[in-house]
Amino acid sequence: MSKLPKVAIVGRPNVGKSTLFNRLVGKKLALVDDRPGVTRDRREGDATLVGMEFRIIDTAGYEDQDAASLPGRMRAQTEEAVAQADVALFMIDSRVGLVPLDEEIARWLRGSNTPVVLVANKAEGKAGEAGILESLSLGFGDPVQLSAEHGEGMGDLFDALLPHIEHDDIEEEEEEEEDPENPDAPLKLAIVGRPNAGKSTLINKMLGQERLITGPEAGITRDSIAIEWLWNDPDRGERAVRLIDTAGMRKRANVQDKLEKLSVADALHAIDFAEVIVLLLDATRGLEAQDLRIADSALQEGRALVVALNKWDVAENASSLFNGVKAALEEGLSQVRGVPLMTVSAATGKGIDMLMKVAFETREAWSKRVGTGELNRWFEKAIEANPPPAPGGKRIKLRYLTQAKTRPPGFVLFGTRVDQLPMSYQRYLINGIRRDLGFGAVPVRLTLRAPKNPFDR
Known part of the structure; x- marks a missing residue:
């Protein structure tokens, strides 16, 4: 602060x-x-x-x-x-x-x-x-x-x-560069969604004050507003959060006004600076195609994603609605299976603590690093259980796997003829990394590298 x-x-x-x-x-x-x-x-x-x-x-x-x-x-x-x-x-x-x-x-x-x-x-x-x-x-x-x-x-x-x-x-504070992998660093959390999903209302409820303007008019928020907040984690006490409220994002064809274009561009820019994105849906309207576009945009930028159904206190046929949204997310976001789906009420505050708990856990997975030894033990078992194909009768040799980066997790796969490795096999490896090594539903990048020696093929 x-x-x-x-x-x-x-x-x-x-x-x-x-x-x-x-x-x-x-x-x-x-x-x-x-x-x-x-x-x-x-x-x-x-x-x-x-x-x-x-x-x-x-x-x-x-x-x-x-x-x-x-x-x-x-x-x-x-x-x-x-x-x-x-x-x-x-x-x-x-x-x-x-x-x-x-x-x-x-x-x-x-x-x-x-x-x-x-x-x-x-x-x-x-x-x-x-x-x-x-x-x-x-x-x-x-x-x-x-x-x-x-x-x-x-x-x-x-x-x-x-x-x-x-x-x-003023207490002199040395300008410390935030360690991106420090679990105690403020969680940069952006709330995104269509107009009138309740983004500003949710943040006001989190803060316990009318910090952001809300109302029945659609599109009130124009700038992306960052607010420092201390969330009282029931298990770990106060944890720092940088909340980012964004303008509602309508379908591009409907955005004609210059100012609305600037607002949407500002919201997309805010996604670049966030760690975890909460896509807020209006439970009274369900999941729409624009929601999937926003979610896909966040994942393409390599951000961790959590989906929250707001206005859950007034939702009708709650169970079938939840299952329907979950199925639609699985189908529409096939590149990342199992994105967390939460239910909240910005009006009553119900579900906020669980949403924050999942957001911190998601950032932890997004920031996770696996040692080369553990990674390659898993890798050997994965290719033993499902060997890579041999296009044209020539075997693709996969040698080893290393984690090159975090936030989002990025892996480099070394081998020969990797340029011929089918996308289906790459997805097999990515899904296994997520499932077996604790990365959950965060975006995982896989880069293929062949040896520089042209005769080593």
């Missing part, structure tokens, strides 16, 4: 909050578009500004609407972010000048206990001069003039933040 000071960026929609966030974290983590209201959930990242380190929070555009509406729920997230922050950056658009909503946000910020630094964005050139003068009326003193897009004014922002960010109180 980060002990860095927290800085929240607030302001009305489309003033450039996400652009500044991306600049400070040094990556394009937040989606940016010309349309207002792209950011919905608050997103956090580690920021560096002229050597100063802090945790930056990008928030949704502040709007004055009913608390039960989507903009109202977004506003509640922004208010929570400011309450947790050491300082708030109140951003206005200097080219547009002040609008009534800016003044309302200023009134709200003056009533909070969080220090405020006024930021006038888009201040390059002379077009923002009038807006900068107008902003003095907000009561936060001279604004920091900057251009988030072009990186101008960052030195002034540093000077404004410095009094509010006391690094002396």
